[in-house]
Amino acid sequence: WNLDMTPEFQQGEPHRGRLIAVWGPAGAPGRTTTAMVLSQALAEVDRTAIIDADIFAPSLALKLGLAEDLSGIILACRHAEAGSLSSRTLLSSMSRLTEQYFALTGLASSRRRAEVRASALSRVLEQVREEFTHAVIDVGASFSAADASAPYPASAADVALSEADLIVAVCHADPLGVARFLGDLPDLVECGHPIVAVITGGTQRDQARQLIRESASRAGVSIPVTELGLNGA
Numbered sequence: 001w002n003l004d005m006t007p008e009f010q011q012g013e014p015h016r017g018r019l020i021a022v023w024g025p026a027g028a029p030g031r032t033t034t035a036m037v038l039s040q041a042l043a044e045v046d047r048t049a050i051i052d053a054d055i056f057a058p059s060l061a062l063k064l065g066l067a068e069d070l071s072g073i074i075l076a077c078r079h080a081e082a083g084s085l086s087s088r089t090l091l092s093s094m095s096r097l098t099e100q101y102f103a104l105t106g107l108a109s110s111r112r113r114a115e116v117r118a119s120a121l122s123r124v125l126e127q128v129r130e131e132f133t134h135a136v137i138d139v140g141a142s143f144s145a146a147d148a149s150a151p152y153p154a155s156a157a158d159v160a161l162s163e164a165d166l167i168v169a170v171c172h173a174d175p176l177g178v179a180r181f182l183g184d185l186p187d188l189v190e191c192g193h194p195i196v197a198v199i200t201g202g203t204q205r206d207q208a209r210q211l212i213r214e215s216a217s218r219a220g221v222s223i224p225v226t227e228l229g230l231n232g233a
Contacts, residue, residue: 017129019137021160023188024170025180026141030200031170032059034228038168039136043101046133049094052106053121053156054140055113061105066095072105074112077120080127090127102132113156121159137164141184161188167195169223171212173202181208182215189219197225 022038024031032054039050052060052073060066075093079085094102104124107113128135139157161167169188171181181197188195197212199205209225216223 017132017135018166019125019129019135019160019164020166020168021137021139021164022168022170023139023157023161024141024172025177025184027172027177027180029170029172029177029181030228031141032063032138034168034170034198034200035136035138036060036063037228039134040101042134042136043098047100047102047131049102049104049128049132049135051104051125051128051135051137051160053116053137053160054106055116055156056110056140056142058106058108058110060103060138061108064095064097064103064105066103066105070105071108071112072103073121073124074107074115076104076124076127077116080120080123081117085123085127087127087131090124090131104128106138116156118155118159121156122163125160125163161191161193164191164193167191167193169195169197171197171199171208173199173205173208175204177202178204178208178211182211185212185215186219189216189221195221195223197223199225199227 022031022035035050039048042048050060052058072093072095076085076090079089079093094104096102137160139160142155142157167188171177199208202208205227212223212225
């Protein structure tokens, strides 16, 4: 893909990093792989972080071949809650992949999701802005903030989506994937941030592209649609 298709991405405050939330509906549409491809491309140019904020199905550490028994996001959130979060402690919570590429790994088990509190994660993301030019955040499919009865009324996805500068919305172009994507799109639009839709696979790409554009138009927004060829989720 080409980020030049989103002018908002090229503009912004100097000396303040950009947060890019990569979201996709339930059903493994290729969200984590998309986040990795995007962050790796950005790291070729600028100092970049990738963050696993999917508290229900974390997978970044496994995909990167990192130890799964150490949760970077929990360590960083603990520092935030203790008032000790800084450039040094943030970097100590992260895994350094290359000279310019760092990872904040997710939960070793989704059962520990209650340890990633919204207020702490918000402070972590603000520190990430200070440290990195770009941060790509892999978020879960859940929009729990819209549901007062949800067990986690302010999930990591809600925090990341509300604070992102750009949302990359991932869709797999099969009937179920498109239906789930379109069903959640109104909630995504309500976040109020620029959105780029990425089609990651499936046989109905032209139909998916058209349906996404029509749905966005009805919601009163324009959503560029691009493709990223993936063979798996």
